[in-house]
Amino acid sequence: MSAGDAKTVALRILLEEVSPLFDRVEQLNTTLVQVDAAVRSDIERLGAMMQSLEQHLGESSELMAGLQGVQRSGLKDYPVPPNTRASGHSTRTVIGAAIAASVSCAAVLGAGAWLLIQPTLQHEQFGREVAAAWPRLDADTKAKISQAAKPPR
DSSP states (O other), X not given: OOHHHHHHHHHHHHHXXXXXXXXXXXXXXXXXXXXXXXXXXXXXXXXXXXXXXHHHHHHHHHHHHHHHXXXXXXXXXXXXXXXXXXXXXOHHHHHHHHXXXXXXXXXXXXXXXXXXXXXXXXXXXXXXXXXXXXXXXXXXXXXXXXXXXXXXX
């Protein structure tokens, strides 16, 4: 077997090893796009929930300010309007909801960040492996890898 044949065999073996990695990169990219869409959807829903929470907090703070004013003025027989509690949200409930929303937001963002960074870490590992094998590759293989590494449009 000549040196050229040995080199060809070695390149074929290398290409057989690299081909599944490219397939895995494509799968990871698809997963990343799906996770990104899910995280963006969750963030939009969370934003809507936060706006609703802000509205309820504003209503509660106005009610509390009014009650404090009545307390300061010394009017103990202040008539509470019958629909004051119509929304069913006490101050404790609103504060609890704000804390729960903050914790949920932190959990969602933390999980989203973890899910988003995993493909990056895997891409970095793949990049290191390709960089290590790069000097041994022929020009055609380098061109294929360079073409495959370009981001989709």
